[in-house]
Amino acid sequence: MGAEKPTITYTITDEAPMLATASFLPIVRAFSAPTGIEVESTDISLAARILAAFPEYLNEEQRVPDTLAELGDMTQDPSANIIKLPNISASLPQLKSAIAELQQQGYAIPDYPVDAQDEKDQDIKARYSKVLGSAVNPVLREGNSDRRAPKAVKDYAKKNPHSMGEWSMASRTHVAHMRHGDFYDSEQSITVDKACSVRMELVTKDGDVHVLKPEIPLLDGEVIDSMYMSKKALVEFYEEQLEDARKTGLMFSLHVKATMMKVSHPIVFGHAVRTFYKDAFKKHKFWFDEVGVNVNNGLVDLYSKIEALPGSLREEIIESMHACHEHRPELAMVDSAKGISNLHAPNDVIVDASMPAMIRAGGKMWGADGRPKDTKAVIPESTFARIYQEVVNFCKTNGAFDPATMGTVPNVGLMAQKAEEYGSHDKTFEVPQDGEARVVDNATGEVLMSHQVEQGDIWRTCQVKDEPIRDWVKLAVNRARASGMPVVFWLDPYRPHENELIKKVETYLKDHDTEGLDIQIMSQVRAMRYTLERCVRGMDTIAATGNILRDYLTDLFPIMELGTSAKMLSIVPLMKGGGLYETGAGGSAPKHVQQLVEENHLRWDSLGEFLALAASFEGLAEKYDSPRINLLAKALDEATGKLLDSGKSPSRRTGELDNRGSQFYLALYWAEALAAQDEDAELKAHFETLAKALADNEQRIVEELNAVQGQAVDIGGYYWPDTEKLVKVMRPSETLNSIING
Numbered sequence: 001m002g003a004e005k006p007t008i009t010y011t012i013t014d015e016a017p018m019l020a021t022a023s024f025l026p027i028v029r030a031f032s033a034p035t036g037i038e039v040e041s042t043d044i045s046l047a048a049r050i051l052a053a054f055p056e057y058l059n060e061e062q063r064v065p066d067t068l069a070e071l072g073d074m075t076q077d078p079s080a081n082i083i084k085l086p087n088i089s090a091s092l093p094q095l096k097s098a099i100a101e102l103q104q105q106g107y108a109i110p111d112y113p114v115d116a117q118d119e120k121d122q123d124i125k126a127r128y129s130k131v132l133g134s135a136v137n138p139v140l141r142e143g144n145s146d147r148r149a150p151k152a153v154k155d156y157a158k159k160n161p162h163s164m165g166e167w168s169m170a171s172r173t174h175v176a177h178m179r180h181g182d183f184y185d186s187e188q189s190i191t192v193d194k195a196c197s198v199r200m201e202l203v204t205k206d207g208d209v210h211v212l213k214p215e216i217p218l219l220d221g222e223v224i225d226s227m228y229m230s231k232k233a234l235v236e237f238y239e240e241q242l243e244d245a246r247k248t249g250l251m252f253s254l255h256v257k258a259t260m261m262k263v264s265h266p267i268v269f270g271h272a273v274r275t276f277y278k279d280a281f282k283k284h285k286f287w288f289d290e291v292g293v294n295v296n297n298g299l300v301d302l303y304s305k306i307e308a309l310p311g312s313l314r315e316e317i318i319e320s321m322h323a324c325h326e327h328r329p330e331l332a333m334v335d336s337a338k339g340i341s342n343l344h345a346p347n348d349v350i351v352d353a354s355m356p357a358m359i360r361a362g363g364k365m366w367g368a369d370g371r372p373k374d375t376k377a378v379i380p381e382s383t384f385a386r387i388y389q390e391v392v393n394f395c396k397t398n399g400a401f402d403p404a405t406m407g408t409v410p411n412v413g414l415m416a417q418k419a420e421e422y423g424s425h426d427k428t429f430e431v432p433q434d435g436e437a438r439v440v441d442n443a444t445g446e447v448l449m450s451h452q453v454e455q456g457d458i459w460r461t462c463q464v465k466d467e468p469i470r471d472w473v474k475l476a477v478n479r480a481r482a483s484g485m486p487v488v489f490w491l492d493p494y495r496p497h498e499n500e501l502i503k504k505v506e507t508y509l510k511d512h513d514t515e516g517l518d519i520q521i522m523s524q525v526r527a528m529r530y531t532l533e534r535c536v537r538g539m540d541t542i543a544a545t546g547n548i549l550r551d552y553l554t555d556l557f558p559i560m561e562l563g564t565s566a567k568m569l570s571i572v573p574l575m576k577g578g579g580l581y582e583t584g585a586g587g588s589a590p591k592h593v594q595q596l597v598e599e600n601h602l603r604w605d606s607l608g609e610f611l612a613l614a615a616s617f618e619g620l621a622e623k624y625d626s627p628r629i630n631l632l633a634k635a636l637d638e639a640t641g642k643l644l645d646s647g648k649s650p651s652r653r654t655g656e657l658d659n660r661g662s663q664f665y666l667a668l669y670w671a672e673a674l675a676a677q678d679e680d681a682e683l684k685a686h687f688e689t690l691a692k693a694l695a696d697n698e699q700r701i702v703e704e705l706n707a708v709q710g711q712a713v714d715i716g717g718y719y720w721p722d723t724e725k726l727v728k729v730m731r732p733s734e735t736l737n738s739i740i741n742g
């Protein structure tokens, strides 16, 4: 193990970030080469991960290595330096569509077996389930999360504030969450005092014991929780909220994270769809069962499955579905022009991004008529839903936040080693029958936690190891020291899991010199209020949170402060000493691909990549004690600042500077910064030539880049594009290519 040469591993992912990489990677290589850095690329796209799972179905040339597993191993190497772009966390509809595309391209991979009966199908399903949902991040995140807006980015946002929707005191928008029967209500938590192994089992009313998870190894000091969500309570809750929204004339919207919570949230989503369309489900139960409708995958599943039915029956079903709307509230839309509603597909509305977008828009979502409206935002689980209600209350009272003056809220997130809920998928079950769900010590048989559950309830356990908690506390103290900002640990003593964490945080804080630092622990709602009160006064506050709030807050605050979380610096100091540099905190923007394919304009902003790359260089400079690499990092930061100041970020409008043009300007400013420095003459000479070539050809390059826009292009695939076609589209300027390649 251990790279002798400074090496960056740059990931190829999906959708917009993957497109941007096709043009950016050659620039990264051209700039890194003179400093001796090796830049390797590794494809962890959804398509590549699918292909890697089925080698025996493919011929020799079609096979691809399991790069994700290799990268996972690499995180244990102290010299790891990985740049990780956002990737698709596939919902089942996305997975199926990727499979279909690959099959069409001649890859003989198997269909997804929805109803896996025999062993062969079960094996296929198990392989696909490793690709499903958030399958990449948990493998690579072997460290905690440090996400913040770099000063240059924050300053730019203050000088050039993005638009914010107005909030009115009369806004009827609110957050609705369960008051009982949810995970918060039932949670139990313990810290084990020595390493052991536990199992999850269900004891049925007849006394039969079904072992659902035979072995969960626990380390010394590990925290383990057990909790369930009652199906009955959930469905009742939906019914009440739908009725309330209908009666009061408020639009209904559901916000979950079915991509990341890939086992529990599709179930939660499915109950919402079935409750909304209750009458149609009752009436057509026979046929829905017959064709295997499963709306845990959204309404899209229903509409595609009924295609198999005769036309007249199909029409009758569609009519019944439409009829349901008569006694239901208006539904928020994802795309009103195309008639795509909030319940269409579980990957369309992802809570970490959807709630901030709603808050940024003044508490509005879009109705079927294409107009913005107040909404009842339904987030069933109360554990974290309450923070959004706090923001909504604050905005109703104080108006929208002003990006020109508001403070910043960096996040230090507990995430390492599949911490908390985001690591719970293999320990989450839809309870098959009524009984006692219990966590049992395998060695002693002692029942550690138990719940009375009913058929259909969602029961899960979550874990967080001690070492990541220590590391998280250390990271929070380090960030407080480096930034001078106060830190708030968002921990609720009334939540058993967090009560365990509070004890540990209090203990581990004593390992550090906290003299002069302002470190507090507050429950989530208080922490939100405190942070918002400071924020509106222009004061900065670090939020040290668990894994879910890490995810939620690193979209919420960036979207309010900067307009998008794409502009965040997102570092994961790996616990074994390496570095994982994520780009931005947002997703992979499918709409951007559509615009590229239709109009050859890519509005994706690679700022996140620029920031991550600079941090990655800094990591290498330190590790290899290389002043030269340090210069490269400093120059890149300077170039990024200049790029922002000179307005060379991508425009949303076709015909104007796009991602490719923005990358060109970054290269120009980066080369100029390296040419301007006097610490390394050889580097200076090299980049003087490059800077001159780029500057002399600026007009021509920008013309070449803009001239191709406005026409549809073919990249030969959505999930698995044709590399040659992709490169041709993403690198259309011969002038720029010859300078960069030279």
Ligand SMILES: NC(=O)C1=CN([C@@H]2O[C@H](COP(=O)(O)OP(=O)(O)OC[C@H]3O[C@@H](n4cnc5c(N)ncnc54)[C@H](OP(=O)(O)O)[C@@H]3O)[C@@H](O)[C@H]2O)C=CC1
Pocket: 085, 086, 087, 088, 089, 090, 137, 259, 347, 348, 350, 353, 564, 565, 566, 584, 585, 586, 587, 588, 589, 590, 591, 592, 603, 604, 605, 606, 608
């Ligand atoms: N770290 C990861 O790997 C993550 C992956 N995801 C995945 O990404 C996909 C979409 O997720 P979603 O939550 O909708 O979030 P997105 O970030 O894709 O979408 C929110 C919107 O933010 C804007 N945006 C985001 N990034 C950029 C950028 N670099 N430049 C310019 N604008 C940007 C876009 O607005 P506009 O369209 O108006 O231009 C975009 O439509 C899903 O497949 C999800 O699983 C999500 C989160 C993190």
Ligand SMILES: O=C(O)CCC(=O)C(=O)O
Pocket: 089, 133, 134, 135, 137, 138, 259, 260, 352, 550, 551, 554, 585, 586
């Ligand atoms: O892994 C995922 O699906 C999304 C990750 C995410 O949203 C985040 O880390 O902010």
Ligand SMILES: [Mg+2]
Pocket: 352, 551, 552, 554, 555, 585, 586
């Ligand atoms: Mg997120």
